[in-house]
Amino acid sequence: DAKTTQPPSMDCAEGRAANLPCNHSTISGNEYVYWYRQIHSQGPQYIIHGLKNNETNEMASLIITEDRKSSTLILPHATLRDTAVYYCIVRVSGYSTLTFGKGTMLLVSP
Amino acid sequence: GAVVSQHPSRVICKSGTSVKIECRSLDFQATTMFWYRQFPKKSLMLMATSNEGSKATYEQGVEKDKFLINHASLTLSTLTVTSAHPEDSSFYICSAPGTMDEQFFGPGTRLTVL
Numbered sequence: 001d002a003k004t005t006q007p008p009s010m011d012c013a014e015g016r017a018a019n020l021p022c023n024h025s026t027i028s029g030n031e032y033v034y035w036y037r038q039i040h041s042q043g044p045q046y047i048i049h050g051l052k053n054n055e056t057n058e059m060a061s062l063i064i065t066e067d068r069k070s071s072t073l074i075l076p077h078a079t080l081r082d083t084a085v086y087y088c089i090v091r092v093s094g095y096s097t098l099t100f101g102k103g104t105m106l107l108v109s110p
Numbered sequence: 111g112a113v114v115s116q117h118p119s120r121v122i123c124k125s126g127t128s129v130k131i132e133c134r135s136l137d138f139q140a141t142t143m144f145w146y147r148q149f150p151k152k153s154l155m156l157m158a159t160s161n162e163g164s165k166a167t168y169e170q171g172v173e174k175d176k177f178l179i180n181h182a183s184l185t186l187s188t189l190t191v192t193s194a195h196p197e198d199s200s201f202y203i204c205s206a207p208g209t210m211d212e213q214f215f216g217p218g219t220r221l222t223v224l
Binding site for chain 2: 007022032034036038041042044045046062087093094097098099100101102
């Protein structure tokens with residue numbers, strides 16, 4: 001699986017958009033970008049994934065650059081409950097395993 | 111989304127005893143489940159892949175005789191930590207794949223070995 005690079009931490013004000021970047025410059029053509037998050041002392045939660053088109057669901061939007069070397073997860077209106085570690089993972093689609101990096105600790109403040 | 115449960119959520123045991131952790135997919139079937147371990151302030155590390163009807167596949171460095179995995183049915187996988195020691199104290203998390211290529215994770219089991 002390709003390696004990803006994320007900032008170790010970010011802050012966001014409640015109600016504002018949180019934009020979490022991820023670099024994956026060695027991504028292969030058949031690798032997808034996945035985002036998960038882990039709230040303290042809980043299991044990770046799937047957020048969204050995409051191949052090359054931008055994706056949106058009820059939780060977030062995923063913007064992937066045209067060259068696919070980086071992406072941004074957008075939480076449009078962050079709440080205090082969005083405080084968590086966010087993991088960007090790149091892997092081939094299918095039942096293969098997930099390799100977690102260090103992720104980005106997002107702190108949403110009032 | 112689909113729900114994965116784990117039991118117990120928290121367990122404290124004495125050194126040398128064995129502890130069994132259950133992972134269940136509540137509203138879907140899973141022929142494959144994954145077991146992870148997470149030490150404090152660290153990321154999740156995959157321990158093994160549990161396969162229904164066949165032997166588990168362990169990651170390098172994980173002792174298969176110490177971490178026994180049994181995938182008894184399409185909705186249940188168990189991880190038994192045998193002869194637990196304080197260094198086995200960790201947060202154990204299981205997951206199962208969904209139909210849209212996402213993974214559904216259990217809430218985790220906090221194991222403390224005294």
